[in-house]
């Protein structure tokens with residue numbers, strides 16, 4: 001019996017006609033790839049986010065023109081252009097109308113509706129490109145399948161409903177020998193409104209669809225031939241990791257390795273679905289397989305970097321030996337939908353790091369005045385910005401002698417604002433100044449991997 005692979009192509013992979021052609025080559029030469037999930041063409045989502053945040057007429061016209069140019073440049077190279085151009089024009093008209101509404105009043109629902117158009121356009125064009133090559137590709141609106149809650153910008157999928165919709169809509173197509181081309185990043189809530197899963201969420205969509213379809217694997221085709229020991233843009237000497245474990249990759253993604261969206265591994269781990277990461281530009285270079293228990297498992301695996309972190313230091317007003325302070329603080333943070341990353345505590349204070357945008361699609365600042373006011377009723381609040389998390393990812397880091405000594409040795413000369421060690425067997429996390437982060441990653445990488 002043939003296998004079923006869900007393939008996802010990211011923004012740079014579908015940025016222009018040549019890039020899309022390479023993706024089509026990958027799809028059409030692999031009979032197992034029968035579900036294809038796409039991001040918006042590179043740059044489009046950023047433009048749409050800008051429109052959704054509201055801008056004046058001149059800027060709106062500029063952005064519209066830029067988005068149109070990106071998509072038209074691809075259409076211009078297709079054989080049959082009239083119908084696809086008309087379809088893209090309809091979507092561009094929607095964008096124009098929604099952008100005008102956003103310039104009067106923004107809303108989270110409007111933002112998601114607007115930014116979903118990037119994936120709608122890229123998938124329509126790619127389907128046409130595949131059909132022209134004689135491939136049995138069919139365009140599918142993923143919102144008919146991926147059901148989510150109503151947290152616009154960071155929606156959470158409803159797995160059961162998504163599964164039953166996939167069974168009803170996708171499975172018959174696959175049984176009929178079709179290849180489904182669909183959107184990453186977006187879904188629909190119970191009210192019938194479009195939602196998004198957070199920036200970079202197409203990886204997550206692909207893993208989710210793989211899970212509900214009982215697929216054999218998820219293939220993430222991107223602009224790097226695999227997962228590296230650190231971001232190769234920061235350290236050109238970084239090495240490709242051929243096989244790694246789900247929990248190692250999950251830690252990397254959570255702590256900033258952009259190559260995978262942090263939630264991608266959730267369905268993969270739950271349903272034990274191997275994830276492959278490779279380059280759509282150079283598939284022959286091979287890539288990384290992420291599986292449950294590959295061997296060997298080195299002490300130091302990789303370094304991840306997450307920029308633009310905020311540190312909140314909360315000092316109790318009433319404190320020494322007071323009970324319930326942490327409970328109070330976390331209740332307030334949860335009420336404001338803030339997810340905390342790293343925590344350290346002392347007798348009278350607690351320091352927590354958070355990602356100000358929470359990677360929500362709109363990029364909006366989550367640290368609101370209302371949250372600060374509420375915290376201020378219970379404690380003194382100090383906010384520090386321009387920080388970065390540098391996470392050292394590995395295995396059994398907490399049980400091995402000498403780990404701390406090695407790390408501190410390589411970190412000599414840098415100011416470390418906060419350290420978290422021991423909660424996870426897979427990482428040691430340090431908070432550092434944004435402007436020193438690259439140098440710290442390079443020093444650690446040189447010391448641990450080169």
Ligand code: ADP
Nearest residue numbers: 010011012222223227228230231233257258259
């Ligand atoms: P896509 O648009 O295909 O989703 P992304 O830009 O989201 O691609 O992710 C790919 C990028 O992730 C790479 O270009 C690279 O700079 C970055 N990256 C960060 N950390 C790593 C890492 N450890 N290994 C590989 N790539 C990484």
Ligand code: ASP
Nearest residue numbers: 039045185199200201202
């Ligand atoms: N297009 C979306 C973004 O730019 C989703 C994705 O690319 O995964 O964030």
Ligand code: MG
Nearest residue numbers: 010200258259
């Ligand atoms: Mg991505």
